[in-house]
Amino acid sequence: MTETSDTLKISIRDVHKSFGKNHVLRGVDLDVSAGRSMVVIGGSGTGKSVLLKCILGLIKPDSGSINIDGKPVTGISERKRAKVMAKFGMLFQGGALFDSLTVWENVAFRLLYADGLGRTAARERAIDALAQVNLEPHIAALRPAELSGGMQKRVGLARAIVAKPEILFFDEPTTGLDPITADVIDNLIRRQVSALGATAVSITHDMGSVRKIGDDIAMIHEGKIIWRGLAKDVDSSGNPYVEQFVTGSEDGPIKVLAR
Amino acid sequence: MNPLALIGQAVLALTREAGAIGIFAWRGIRSALVPPWYFNQLGAQFLRIGYFSLPVVGLTAIFTGAALALNIYTGGARFNAEQFVPNIVVLGITRELGPVLASLMLAGRVSAAMAAEIGAMRVTEQIDALKTLSTDPFRFLVGPRILAAVITVPLLVLIADIIGVMGGWAVSTQVLGFNGATYIRNTMDFVTNWDVVSGLIKAAVFGFIIALMGCYHGYHSRRGAQGVGRATTNAVVSAAILIFAANYVLTTLFV
Structure with missing residues (x-):
């Protein structure tokens, strides 16, 4: 898929965010095209939620830029932020x-x-x-x-x-739900995103959801986007991190450490 | 660690906290005074802070007035000044005990409730949800609480003043042998408008402190249920200490 700047709904460049000594986002670059459904996958604690909150302005990035419809939204006033928020709809995890x-x-x-x-x-x-x-x-x-x-x-x-809204965000939409209810939610999300013609950004580690609601997939690991591609290509990505995440195997480059 | 470094760290932490509270207070006041206003939120807070606090404030006042009358009678008897019971009861209630004790009870009841409610909203992402719904949490949560507290606490204290004086009257007439009509006349002749108004000004300041501490600690609540519990405790303790400190400063100004 090719992207041109005039079709980009969300553009993120070199975003960093630390909490004390914990450097969560380490230079995230991500583009989301208008009308597409982007799913950001990654393990727990890799910075998915922080990235989402940075886009929404709930957390201020330490550096980098975030543009919505080509206009920068980092560091804007509360009043302007409220106007930008009119474009968004958000489904929170809980x-x-x-x-x-x-x-x-x-x-x-x-x-x-x-x-x-x-x-x-x-x-x-x-x-x-x-x-x-x-x-x-x-x-x-x-x-x-x-x-x-x-x-x-x-x-x-x-x-x-x-x-x-023009942009829909979904934070772990199926976490804590049984598989059938999770599928109902996924179908509803897919249907509503299509009906509205909205741009969607979801974060999840549920591969069932990923396949159902995503057009494009980006994988975040240790605060950086390490792979992005079409949803249909996720099973043949050739990226060992993505392969390990998709198969859910303990063996691979991703090591689960006690944080 | 070097003791001086420890003192320096404590001073820095205290200064940082005071600065954060100052900025929060400024944003809260601005949200309370500048539109848009959420009148349904304001109405709900009038009910919660004012109406639902009447029983606790009334009971505090009546027992305080009654105990005060007994103590003044006992102390006054040592130099034949028992007749001053009505005068000192009304002075003590309106200028000091009415506003301070009612506000302390409200710090326990209202400040804690605000911290718990806003803290729970923080840890369940409801405050983030407000922002994503183009609603300023300060205008929706903090402003109405501050405005409602500043208006309703003086009204509660006015009621506490009346009930407190009547508590003193009840004990004086039923236990200490005072004539009821004479007691009331002495009270009314002695009390001045300024005695009552100075107490109500104190109450408005205490109301601000109660709401500010409840909102501040709730808004900055972190780390789940334990964080909400800590926020609630901090709200009550800091509101109580600030009420005592503000009472001293205001009393110095009003005497």
């Missing part, structure tokens, strides 16, 4: 639903509090979004604590898509 609000208020949060939509219209939009992730309208009045893990993920997905 759902990150607000305990004090009902399901529909969670789903419609952006519409209510950032876009200023009225409660009646926002509730209708929330119920539509819930239907798109196969949740019945009666769920809308429940609290997040009353839902199962899979339902919470679906509510999180509904919250991510309700404002029809």
Whole structure:
């Protein structure tokens, strides 16, 4: 696949991030083309979540640049960041639903509090979004604590898509779910990304998810992208790190150390 | 390690923390005063800080007023000054014990609850989620809590003043043999507007401290349940110490 700068939705160049002596990101370079679904794979503690949070502006990189639609977003003001965030929808690993609000208020949060939509219209939009992730309208009045893990993920997905964002982020979307529910979530993600025509970035170490939701794959290891390619090529990458990760073998260049 | 280096490290850590709290306070005040405001959040905090704290503040005040009357009577009897019980009760309650004790109880109840709630939101990524939903967590979480505390704590203290005086009145009339009407008249003749207002100004400052400490420690909570527990403890302890320190400074200014 060839990429030109005018089709790049997200462009990351030489991003570094340390926490004390722990140098997590060590010069990450990554491009995500508009309309593509990029999955970043890698073992635990390799910097996947930190990279995602750097793109979202939740963590400030020590150096390097991150561009969204060709415009730099590192170091911008809170006000400008809020505007950039209007392009994003994010599904957090644990759902990150607000305990004090009902399901529909969670789903419609952006519409209510950032876009200023009225409660009646926002509730209708929330119920539509819930239907798109196969949740019945009666769920809308429940609290997040009353839902199962899979339902919470679906509510999180509904919250991510309700404002029809240009970019969708998924942080370990199937972690902690049984295989069937995980497959349901993967299918929903794939369907919603296609329906919105959105650019998607997912991080996961679930190879089932990778094959289902990814167009492109990048592997991060020790804070650097060490391989990227098409999802269909992941099983024949020729890269020993990727091969070990895909097969899940203990033997290979990746050594699991107690951190 | 060199003892001087240890002292230096402690001073640096203290200065860093004070600076961080100062910046947090400034952002909190700005979020409370500059729109957009989240009125439903503000209303919820009025209820939580104000209405739901009434029982604990009322009970604290009535027993404090009652004990104060007994102590003043006992002390006054040593030089035939028992008749000053109403005067000293109202002075002690309005200027000192009402604002300080009510605020300490609120530090335990409200500051801890804020730190636990915001801390849990931090460790479950709900604060990150707010940012991704184009919502400033300071405006949504911190601003309404500070504004609600600064407004409601003085109102609670005003109620505590009344209940505290009535606690003293109840003991004085039922146990110490005072005439009820005379007690009230002496109280009203003695107390000045400034006695009450100075206590309410203290209460507003204490309310700010209570909300600030709860929000600050919750917002910077880390490392799961243990981190939230530590944040809660730190919020209560630091709020209580700052209330005592601020009380001394304000009392120095008001006497």
